[in-house]
Amino acid sequence: MNKFEYASPITKEQAVALLSSTWSDAAVIAGGTDLLSLMKDYIVTPKRVVNIKGIPELRGALITRNGGARIGALATLEEAREKLGRGIGAITDAITGITSPQMRNMGTVGGDLCQRPRCWYYRAGFGLLARGEDGQPLIPNGDNRYHAILGNEGDAKFVSASSLGPALVALDAKIKVFGPKGAREIAADKFFVTPKSNDDREVALAPNEIVTEINVPGMMGVRSATYEVRQREALDWPLAAASVALTLDAGKKVKSARIALGHVAPTPWLAEAAAQSLVGKTVSEETAAEAGRIAVANAKPLGRNAFKIQLASVAVKRAILQAAG
Numbered sequence: 001m002n003k004f005e006y007a008s009p010i011t012k013e014q015a016v017a018l019l020s021s022t023w024s025d026a027a028v029i030a031g032g033t034d035l036l037s038l039m040k041d042y043i044v045t046p047k048r049v050v051n052i053k054g055i056p057e058l059r060g061a062l063i064t065r066n067g068g069a070r071i072g073a074l075a076t077l078e079e080a081r082e083k084l085g086r087g088i089g090a091i092t093d094a095i096t097g098i099t100s101p102q103m104r105n106m107g108t109v110g111g112d113l114c115q116r117p118r119c120w121y122y123r124a125g126f127g128l129l130a131r132g133e134d135g136q137p138l139i140p141n142g143d144n145r146y147h148a149i150l151g152n153e154g155d156a157k158f159v160s161a162s163s164l165g166p167a168l169v170a171l172d173a174k175i176k177v178f179g180p181k182g183a184r185e186i187a188a189d190k191f192f193v194t195p196k197s198n199d200d201r202e203v204a205l206a207p208n209e210i211v212t213e214i215n216v217p218g219m220m221g222v223r224s225a226t227y228e229v230r231q232r233e234a235l236d237w238p239l240a241a242a243s244v245a246l247t248l249d250a251g252k253k254v255k256s257a258r259i260a261l262g263h264v265a266p267t268p269w270l271a272e273a274a275a276q277s278l279v280g281k282t283v284s285e286e287t288a289a290e291a292g293r294i295a296v297a298n299a300k301p302l303g304r305n306a307f308k309i310q311l312a313s314v315a316v317k318r319a320i321l322q323a324a325g
Contacts, residue, residue: 001039005048010055012178012212018050019208023201028052028210030074030108034115043116043125058110058212063087066218073110073211077163080109088216089323090167090224090243097228097238098163110211112164113175113191114203118237119147119158127198129155144302146239149309151265152300156194159263160202161237165192166262167226169270170243173216179209189260192267202266222247225322228262229311238263240308242295242315244323246283254278259319261295264312271295274316283324285317292316 009015020026027046029035030053038044052058058074061083069088071080081095081104098104116122121130121138130138139147139157147157168175168188175191177184186204193204205211224245228238241262247255257275260268274295281287292313299309 001042002045004039004046006051007048008051008054012052012055012057012210015050015052015055015210016179016208018048019210020048021207023199023207026050026207028114031076031106031111033103033107034111038116041123041125043123052210061109064218067220067222068218069214069216071109071214071216073108073213075109076105077107077109077112078104088171088219088224090170090226090245091164091216093226093322094163094167094228094241094243097226097230097241099233109164109214113162113168113211113214114205115161117158117202118161122158128158128195128200128202129198130157140302143304145304146237147302147305148265149296149299149301149305149312150261150269151194151267152302154194154196156196156266157302158266160192160265160267162192162262162268163238163241165268166241166243166260167224168214168216169260169268170245170258171216171219171222171224172245172258173214175211176213176215177205177209178212179206183212185215189268189270194266223323223325225319227315227319227322229315240264240311240315242292242312242319243268244316244319246278246320246323248283248324251282253280253282259291259295259316261312261316264296264299264308271316273297278320283320285321288317288320288324289313291320 026048061071061075061080173188226243228241257278259271259275274291295316
């Protein structure tokens with residue numbers, strides 16, 4: 001990898017002061033499970049690496065009094081899983097799906113949200129929008145088996161790599177960030193964005209901002225779950241995933257619902273029509289399956305990934321049934 005400066009601040013103010021107004025100048029490192037491999041392959045070549053693991057206030061994870069959660073950006077995935085337990089099933093399920101103990105114990109919650117796409121064109125150096133030397137897009141006529149089936153009308157056709165993203169969107173979580181102008185809070189469904197150029201990022205962060213914590217609202221009476229479909233269980237990203245949050249009335253009918261799909265679009269995909277189809281109904285195999293069909297009704301598969309439509313539909317169905325118990 002290229003030479004770089006290394007800094008290890010102990011406050012968030014010091015950290016953002018060491019970052020830059022451009023992505024190419026500096027990069028944040030915590031667990032390092034993604035950044036180091038990108039640097040070794042010369043996909044990213046920061047001039048400075050800022051290690052934020054020495055900032056105490058970014059650590060920890062806990063359930064709040066109202067049944068929600070506060071998760072520090074530096075909490076490892078395993079720590080978050082242990083502290084949240086079954087209190088917030090959608091998050092715990094998503095972390096449990098990461099079957100590598102090494103990844104769960106080294107990877108951080110903030111790192112999971114900010115990791116770069118796993119698209120093999122991007123990882124091979126063709127940029128986020130995957131164009132050849134002639135400027136033509138490579139994905140539409142290339143090997144697009146694992147690319148987007150939703151939200152892929154533009155140039156970006158990769159899928160969001162975050163395991164926690166769909167769960168946080170379904171739970172209507174807020175992501176707190178800190179930069180030179182102070183702290184701000186971003187709704188999870190606005191945190192992930194679709195880039196318009198190779199120089200953009202997939203998250204609504206400025207180059208000189210860092211994620212500090214994730215706040216999940218009160219979950220009293222809310223049932224949630226995440227269901228993922230993988231080709232193989234070990235060390236593999238899902239082909240499709242769905243996270244669901246349900247509130248049921250005394251008669252077991254759905255009062256409210258939120259459904260977010262993962263690994264099928266450049267961002268976690270909020271399936272509002274599918275969620276609305278459940279309201280006022282009792283959860284059953286039929287109502288869950290219908291919500292699954294609605295969730296992918298507008299899918300536009302590429303040449304080799306139409307199989308993901310059925311997988312995503314089934315993931316929604318099973319996440320609903322799992323959340324409802």
